[in-house]
Amino acid sequence: MKLKSNWKEKLCFSAxxxxxxxxxxxxxxxxxxxxxxxxxxxxxxxxxxTGMDVASLLRKHKQSFEELEIEAEAVVTEGVHPNxxxxxxxxxxxxGNVEAQKALEAVHLSQTxxxxxxxxxxxxxxxxxxxxxxxxxxxSGEARFS
Amino acid sequence: MKLKSNWKEKLCFSAxxxxxxxxxxxxxxxxxxxxxxxxxxxxxxxxxxTGMDVASLLRKHKQSFEELEIEAEAVVTEGVHPNxxxxxxxxxxxxGNVEAQKALEAVHLSQTxxxxxxxxxxxxxxxxxxxxxxxxxxxSGEARFS
Numbered sequence: 001m002k003l004k005s006n007w008k009e010k011l012c013f014s015a016x017x018x019x020x021x022x023x024x025x026x027x028x029x030x031x032x033x034x035x036x037x038x039x040x041x042x043x044x045x046x047x048x049x050t051g052m053d054v055a056s057l058l059r060k061h062k063q064s065f066e067e068l069e070i071e072a073e074a075v076v077t078e079g080v081h082p083n084x085x086x087x088x089x090x091x092x093x094x095x096g097n098v099e100a101q102k103a104l105e106a107v108h109l110s111q112t113x114x115x116x117x118x119x120x121x122x123x124x125x126x127x128x129x130x131x132x133x134x135x136x137x138x139x140s141g142e143a144r145f146s
Numbered sequence: 147m148k149l150k151s152n153w154k155e156k157l158c159f160s161a162x163x164x165x166x167x168x169x170x171x172x173x174x175x176x177x178x179x180x181x182x183x184x185x186x187x188x189x190x191x192x193x194x195x196t197g198m199d200v201a202s203l204l205r206k207h208k209q210s211f212e213e214l215e216i217e218a219e220a221v222v223t224e225g226v227h228p229n230x231x232x233x234x235x236x237x238x239x240x241x242g243n244v245e246a247q248k249a250l251e252a253v254h255l256s257q258t259x260x261x262x263x264x265x266x267x268x269x270x271x272x273x274x275x276x277x278x279x280x281x282x283x284x285x286s287g288e289a290r291f292s
Contacts, residue, residue: 001150001186001219001220001222001231002217002218002219003186003189003190003217004192004193004215004216004217004218005194005197005215005216005217005218006213006214006215006216007194007201007211007213007214007215010201011198011201011202011246012191013193013194013197013198013216015182015186015189015193015194016182016189017182017186017189017190018179018182018186020181020182020186022168022181022182022187022190022194024190024191024194024198026198030202031198031262032166034150034166035155035166035168036164036168037164037193037194038162038190038191038192038195038198038262039147039191039262039263040147040149040161040163040164040166040189041168041188041190041191041194042188042191042266043147043149043161043188043265044149044151044161044163044168044170044184044185045184045185046153046184047149047150047151047159047161047184047186048159048161048167048170048174048183048184048187049184051151051159051245052157052159052170052172052177052184055153055179056157056176060196065153067152067153068151068153069147069150069151069152069153069285070151070152070159071150071151071169072148072149072150072151073147073148074147074148074240076147077149081259081260082259082261082262082265082291083258083262084262084265084266085147091211092256095217099165106222113228114227114228115228116182116184116185116228116229116230117185117188119169119228119230119236120230120231120267120268120270120275121269123269123270124265124266124267124269124270125188125266129222137250145160145228
């Protein structure tokens with residue numbers, strides 16, 4: 001799998017693969033704030049990868065959802081360099097006509113078996129998750145890949 | 147650090163933070179190919195983070211560059227699930243009136259001290275790099291963070 005990234009100006013970089021482009025930048029004065037930061041993209045990758053699993057599994061089990069939101073919140077180490085993530089909390093929020101057991105199972109399977117990005121990132125820091133269905137907290141857990 | 151991601155349709159997800167948005171998707175028939183895949187975003191994050199270091203360091207040392215390209219190539223495991231990266235090669239290509247020693251030093255410092263994304267990802271798989279200056283290979287190395 002290949003991707004090319006090019007410097008644009010100041011600290012703005014573009015990245016291109018498969019005909020799609022994304023801009024990365026940082027806040028002024030160093031950057032021009034034209035896109036997400038690389039660390040934010042890491043969180044996006046985690047959300048997208050596990051979200052695709054959950055959407056696929058819910059559909060496979062004929063669970064009809066209207067909303068699937070994943071909020072990622074990372075704790076960033078302070079005072080040490082580089083400022084890596086020390087932990088990541090993923091909050092899944094599902095709305096729709098979905099069985100609680102199927103929702104929990106979909107997230108659990110993603111976070112223990114299917115999600116390649118979580119599998120990689122969980123080698124660097126612990127990932128925990130909570131699952132809400134129609135606003136109600138129905139479960140929580142931790143990413144664990146053998 | 148927080149980011150929100152929302153399901154759009156099929157396997158397309160948006161991610162939003164700091165007023166910026168990125169789309170993630172996968173190829174048909176499962177997705178609609180409207181954006182980079184989550185794994186490609188991981189590569190983009192790696193390139194952007196180390197690229198920002200290198201651009202900053204070159205500028206700090208008054209090295210005048212016109213182009214700075216980083217190509218990321220990951221080996222993806224086959225036959226095991228999830229299909230994680232088993233290694234990542236970063237190819238830095240710099241063009242301009244830059245001293246070879248300064249170019250090498252900038253990449254080396256990023257890959258051993260400054261790049262938070264490389265520091266995290268190198269816990270999951272080895273990251274190697276090569277550095278080209280005005281098309282000539284001037285060095286190579288491996289990401290190592292203490």
